[in-house]
Every structure is written in C-alpha cells, then in structure tokens.
Amino acid sequence: MTGSDGEAAAPTGRMLYARSRGIPVALAVLAATAGLAVWAAYGLDAYLDPKRRVPVVALAPLLASAVISTSFHQYADELDRTAVRPWWPRRLAHLLALTALAAASLSLAVLGHTTEFGAPAMVRNTLGAVGIATASAALIGARLSWLPTFAYLSAIYLGAPGVHGGWAAVWAWPMQPGQQPAAWATAGAAYVAGAALYAWRGSRREGP
C-alpha cells in the first residue's frame, strides 16, 4: 500500500476542474491583458480624448475572449462525458466568472467618459467578443475559437473605424459609443447565444 506520509494534501474536485481547464493560467493572462490595456490607454493619452480609446476598447476584449474560450478545451473529453452531474451548470459558472472578471478588469483601463468610449463600451465589447468566441468553441472547437472573433473584430476595426448609427450600430457594434442601444443589443445577443450554445453542447470535440 502506498503511504501518504509527506505527500501533498488531497486535491479537491473544484481545484482539479480549474486546473484541468487551465484557469490559473487564464487568470494570469487576463491580468496581464488588463495591465496592457491600462498601459496602452495611458500611452495613447486616452484620458485627454476619449476617441483615442477606440483601439483599446475594440482590441483588448479580443485578447480576453481568446483567453476565455481557449480555456474551454477538454483534453479528456471522453472521460468528462461520463460525469455523473450534468455539465451545463459548471460550463456556465466557468464562462460567467471569467467574463465578469475580464469585463471588470479591462474597464479599469477606460474609466470616465461613460457616454463615449468608457467602461460601458468596454463591458459591451467584452460581452460581444466572448459571445462570438464561446459560440465558436461550441461549433469549431476551443483551440481555434479565437479565430472568428479575431477575423470579425479586426475587419470591423480596420474597415469601419468611424461609422456610427443606423445599421452600422448593429454590424459595427465594437466601434460604437457606450450608450448605443443597438450595439448593446447585438453584443448582448451574441453573448446569450454563445453562452447557451456552449452550456448545451460544450466545446466541440478535438484531438488530443
């Protein structure tokens, strides 16, 4: 019989779940992303002119969404399927906790100017980007889930930097000021759809 003397304390299930999904690393990268966003916002003198915040408000959520959605990867998918409890509550808790943390920490980079490109715009863009990345994890797998978000947000950022109002508020939602209702509706819908899809199906099965 193997003795237990001197061995590490028995790991708890929740801790093991967090480590199995790489959540400690994801938290560290999210913290670094927030730090980078703060540094970039000050570097751009964004506290003087809120419009200079656009790159930060549009691109920081992209990095955060990639970190969150790649943490959905399951290395032992076949064994995870034999879990006694249904997965959807754990998946939702995982998604909601990381989204809240990302939205709160990234918002620190853009305090003030709430009607333009302040914290509300950052929260909205985080929700929208995470929603797309989460839906992608369910449809194409967690490892490449960042790709559609990257393609979409980059295209919008490069192609429609100054387009506001009308239908542009729907399709160019990441570039809208914080109080644009249509942009909020689009980003919110993307988040709800992504969360529902992921909670229901989990991330798509991938190779080891």
Next chain:
Amino acid sequence: MSTVEVTGLTVRHRRTVALDAVALGFGTGVHGLLGPNGAGKTSLIRVLATVAAPAEGRVELLGRDVSGHRERAEVRRRLGYLPQEFGYYPGFTVREFISYVAWLKEMAAESVPGAVERAVERVGLADRIDAKVKTLSGGMVRRVGIAQAIVNEPDLLLLDEPTAGLDPEQRVEFRALLMELGTASTVIVSTHLVEDVAAACAEVTLIESGRVAYRGTTAELTALGEDSLEESAGNAIERGYTAALRAHRALAGAGR
C-alpha cells in the same frame, strides 16, 4: 442474471451503420468482445459507457434504463470506462488525474485519497503516483487509464483495448487483475488480441459488421478451432475466431 441488457441496438455514424439491431446480455464475469477493426466494438462500448446515444434500441445497465437522466447518473456512479484513446490533463500527476475522475463520479471526498492509492497500486504504479502523467511511458499511461476506470470499484467495467502498449509481463499481470475484478463485477473487454480473451475471459462475443457473429464460452471457441479443418498457423482459439467469423460471413452472404 444480466447486468447489461441491450435490445435492438442500432448506432449510426452519419450514413454508416456501426451496430445493426444488436441484442446482447452480459452478467457478472469477464467477457471478451472480439472482432475485426471497424466491426462496431468501440461503438458498443461507448453506448454502454453512456458517452454515446444509440439511434435506436433499449439499453439497460445494472437494472436501469439509461435513457433517463436520473437513471443514467446513477449508473455512471457504478461504471468504470477505459476509452480506446483517452486524453489526460497535461499538468496533472497520476494522483491528481485519478482524483479528478473520482470527482467526476461523485465519490465521497473522504474516500477519494484511499481509493486513488488502491487503484494505482492495483495497476503497479504505486511508486509513480506523484509523477506527472506526461512523463510516463505509453504502457504506464495505459495503466493509469485502467486505474482511473477502477477507482470507484465499479459494478460494470468497460475496457476498450486495455492491453495496447503493455509489455508481456504487464499483460499477464493485467489479466490476473481482470479475473479478480470479474469475480464481483461485469467486465467487458473489447480487444483484437485473441490471446487476451483466451487467458482472461469466460465468455466471448464476436462482432462483425455491426452484428453479433458468435457467442459462446472461450472453451467453445477454442473447440471450434480444434475442430477446424483449416491448417493455418495460429493456436486453437485464433483458428476458432477465424472459423466463427467465416461461418458468419458465409451465412450473411447466403442470406442476401
């Protein structure tokens, strides 16, 4: 008494029929599931492990119909499963990986450390329990897979190609473990290694093209090989396997 009962079991992968209206029952003991590659063995094991749902048919495990969520959850607590290919979480030690599976099975937290150590000891990896899984050899990883499957001392144990990557000595030890487990549990071993079945299994089910081609005891399959007129290489059970397979194919061909 059967602990596994399937009727009319049909599994499809897109347009391919992997299992075609299969009816089978298994009781306590070690059962070998043989068949050529692509015969449907893994599809059957995955349905029995409740990780894949059948297109049609009824699956009753440990006296419960697993189509209902509550029944399926109850069965999963008492189920052990070694997939043909199982991934492992890269940063985990052997202890952590098996503890994680114990958590998935909702074992009581206070019983997990002891159960993990027992399972690891049974597969001969006690001295590597705190090693990272990624540092182990292929055979050792396979043994970790077996350990995770038995950590909850399952009433129904499903093993898909369990001896792949094990050396001859480890295979001998594994067969002894199988026979020990089979005294109280239903153990179903899917393999293409006929000698594993000959050494460890009391009963054999041969699957071919999604259908049951042969059922009998290992002794009966061996006797079929001894009666076989074919002077091919191989031992009696291998000849029996070949004879049963060809007889099924001839019958299936005549029925078309």
